[in-house]
Amino acid sequence: MSISRRGFTIGLAALGLSACDSAGRGQVFASRSDGALPDDLRPQSNGAYDAWVAAFKPRARAQGISDSTLRRGFAGAGYLPGVVKRDRNQTEFSRTLEDYLAIAASEERVSKGRAAFARHRDTLRQIEARYGVAAEVVTAVWGLESFYGERRGNVPVISATSTLAFDGRRGAFFEKQLIAALKILERGDVSASGLTGSWAGAMGHTQFIPTSYQAFAVDFNGDGRRDIWSENPADSLASTAAYLAKSGWQSGQKWGGEMGTPAAGSATPVSVLQPDAGGPRFAVFRNFQAIKRYNNSDNYAIGVGHLSDRIAGGGPIQAKFGPDRYGLTIDDRKALQQRLTARGFDTDGTDGVIGPNSRKAIAAYQQSVGLSATGDPSRALLDRLS
Missing domain, CATH: 1.10.8.350 (Bacterial muramidase)
Incomplete structure (x- = not known):
């Protein structure tokens, strides 16, 4: 194993x-x-x-x-x-790719990633030259794992x-x-x-x-x-590149990208993935598997890859995701969170991801108006809050 x-x-x-x-x-x-x-x-x-x-x-x-x-x-x-x-x-539980990317490649994580890359550009380029792993990919792993060093754990x-x-x-x-x-x-x-x-x-x-x-x-x-705890992230970032290099990363090749966009490149992919039915399709190459050696999850590897593309200046996912099992789009879910929070039922964020805090807020609101406190979002609930 x-x-x-x-x-x-x-x-x-x-x-x-x-x-x-x-x-x-x-x-x-x-x-x-x-x-x-x-x-x-x-x-x-x-x-x-x-x-x-x-x-x-x-x-x-x-x-x-x-x-x-x-x-x-x-x-x-x-x-x-x-x-x-x-x-x-x-x-x-498993998140949809849409929910995962709403967190993993949020605008905050992208902007912080670009700033972190700029601060450590020389070190990251030196690491890339030594290990052959794209500097933006190393930065993206850093962003997903500890929010660029802000959440290392104590x-x-x-x-x-x-x-x-x-x-x-x-x-x-x-x-x-x-x-x-x-x-x-x-x-x-x-x-x-x-x-x-x-x-x-x-x-x-x-x-x-x-x-x-x-x-x-x-x-x-x-x-x-080998100081991965220091405020200076050099050893940590190089260690990540070393791990990916030993996991089969191929220098100069992409991880993959969304089908139908320049991010996917023109080479023949190893496979095409569509994690969410009706959602975006991704061409993936051998470097995708190297990222999965770091964390064996398709969503994680797409998250790292897409975040790395955004850090490098690329744009958001182009294809639309369909409604969730409650019939709500991500914009609907964001509106629901905004309306709940405005009523005093704080969802602790308005990213469109219905997690534990949003469910708690929904249940509290439902209870306050005499509804069954299921904590589930719905179109009827969104309309009621409008």
């Missing part, structure tokens, strides 16, 4: 796209707006966890982890009940991975991540206090899990450390 960079579903990302609220804010990182961690992501007393850690340490020593590293790694570490809660309560990785290994639902997998995280400390790439990430242990600007960091991270700036 092949394992992608993530190797498991943590609810994405970047964005956290498979677990985003309606405004596209990822639920992966779980810190408050002031940057502080909520109480359930702070270590709490748990005797069974302490016993597990004591039994784990000999296994770690057998894999080359020194006592010094174990002391540093577990100093201040502990059981995080919020990690277990988030792991068990991940919402499993949960201690040793606490997070040891909690999940102890919990046991995916114990063997997370024990491997814990060992890999300790090896990062052993090598000296980052301090114990700096080894932070998402609640599930994904780290840095482009959200590498520890085992993928061990396999693919690079020291691009030559300071002797």
Whole structure:
């Protein structure tokens, strides 16, 4: 079985796209707006966890982890009940491509991406020259994974991975991540206090899990450390390019593009995809599969590819998406969100994506006017709010 960079579903990302609220804010990182961690992501007393850690340490020593590293790694570490809660309560659902792109290639993400590219142009071009991966694609991965470094996560990785290994639902997998995280400390790439990430242990600007960091991270700036946590994103961006290069990226070739537009190019595609019935069709090439090695999802790979084209100056998707299962277009859904928010039922964004916050607002409005609080959008609801 092949394992992608993530190797498991943590609810994405970047964005956290498979677990985003309606405004596209990822639920992966779980810190408050002031940057502080909520109480359930702070270590709490748990005797069974302490016993597990004591039994784990000999296994770690057998894999080359020194006592010094174990002391540093577990100093201040502990059981995080919020990690277990988030792991068990991940919402499993699939977004339409239209919803996905409304978040992944929003105008805000495009404008921030162009600004980030401009700030780091020299570094990105150097990375492209070394690894052969288009600079705009690397930037797009950065944008989807951490909103260009704004949402890297500040949960201690040793606490997070040891909690999940102890919990046991995916114990063997997370024990491997814990060992890999300790090896990062052993090598000296980052301090114990700096080894932070998402609640599930994904780290840095482009959200590498520890085992993928061990396999693919690079020291691009030559300071002797593979520092994906630094404010300087160079090592993270180069590590992403290295990953894609080793995943089969072909230099000078496109990822694909919307059929019937210049973005698709003139070469014969490997395949043609139409993720949403009646929606746009995409010609995809071999580099599309390299992106899927980073996250094994057609929507993710189209999101990265399309965002990279927008960062490079390209325009939005040209073909129209049809109405959703409720008979509403994206413009209808945006209008519904705007009208709800104007009535005091805040949807926390008006991007046309009906996520948990929008459903909560709909249900609250329905209840306020004596309707059944289903939380479902509808044409009748939109008309009632007009």
